[in-house]
Amino acid sequence: MRGVVLVSGPPGCGKTSWILSRLQEHRGPRVYRRLEGVDPEGRPLALDGGLDQAFLHDQIPDLRELADGSQDPAPEAEGLLALIELPLFGPEIPETLALGLRPDRHLHFGRDSELPRQDTLVFGALDSWSLDLVTEVWDPASVNSFWFELVNGAYGDVYRAKALVNLPDGRGFLFNWMVSCSGTQFLPLRSVAPPHGRPMRLSRLVVQGKGLDTAGLQTTIADCLISDAVLELQQAPRRSQGEPLPATG
């Protein structure tokens, strides 16, 4: 696959996973851009908070990003693959959405046969909630319990949950869960934070659902995040022993 390809589809249909696979197998310049979708019927599109973008950049360190949608990557280097991700329920691009670029092709999940067929949700009116977790580090056993509670309905009817979480040993994971899919994807980041203080990479939790208990979510999350003292306890042995960082990816 080459050229500039617009990839659209409803939330949770697998756009990012498909895009990651195509970019990973491409030998040549790679460009990615995520556009904010607009639904004519007002249905909420993916609240992402930059998670997909951060994950793709972690997985493909030389991935270039279009500075904005008005920049046309087509004239650039030969063999370039530019994938533009657009959350969109139907295949028709709304007139109100100014792409500002000229894709060579437009592929839409559910319409085009070269994309995988996956069940997707028809979202109605959903609450969206997001929490910035930059510099925060989770107690591993606690995040396991929290995620179990979250996706099983302890904080409301959750339809979708996604998070980039930091662990005390420097690893990071993308958690990706959708009510229509079985199980959660736990995808390790390639980059490992050094054992010196708090990690600075993007970290966030995004949740879409109905009747979300956001106060309860925040209370539980606060009980899962470790203090400076606990983090130091876990990082100090790795510093003094020169222990190699755990491999991921």
Added chain:
Amino acid sequence: MAHAVLSCLHANLAALEAVLDDIDRLGVDTITCLGDLVGYGPQPNEVVELVRSRGIPTCQGCWDEDIIEGLNACECSYPSQLAERRGQLAHHWTAAQLSPDNKDFLASLPLSLRRDGLVFVHGSPNSQHEYLLPDMEAFAALERVVSAGADMLFCGHTHRPYVREFREGSIELRLRRPDSGPGQESERRMDLPVRRIVNAGSVGEPRHGGTEATYVIHDGDRDTVEIRQVPYDVERTCRAILAAGLPPPFAWRLRHGFEYAERADDASHVCER
């Protein structure tokens, strides 16, 4: 004669009332309780007072001990920071709620009870905090039964009911003194009669995958053990949890048959404070 054994009530009044109704309906009038009357649940005084009013012989559980001693529910065995924070909150709430009289009652409870060849403990004969899980290494499990001098050892603490039987068990000892020569060994073999461990499960915080309260009925004449599962008004307890200001996930977990705190990775862990 049949007798009922219950454990791990965890301040769940609706569950205890349903179990006692079930026992009464079956015409069983001997009841033994294996402790953990309080902890996590919303009605500690009511549960203690019901046990006291029925005159049920009771041994002390880990939560009963921790509330009295101020040990904060053995925080060293919590499996996660989240479980520890919630456990501490439940501990402080329970300690503040319990009347002095009920605290004195919990403090007075024995660590074990014995009736003929039957021994009753909360966790194991070694400690209220030790878990006798159904897949515990057989020799170690049998050792707990034999060391307690029990034909049948009743325990709780794991919240999962089970009956484990040890048949044709034997222990061989071979002793040689440091200064003795080859062949100067003394040997002893003990063939053990059938021994059993019976775990009564949990009335107030079941961990068998469902929401029903569990307890056991042992019939000594028929040599049978029946694990009973009793439905109760779970929503009543959930409402009480929320009204008490305990963590709302406690209500959600109880309603879905999940334990309040996840199990420790090392189930054989014993607090050595």
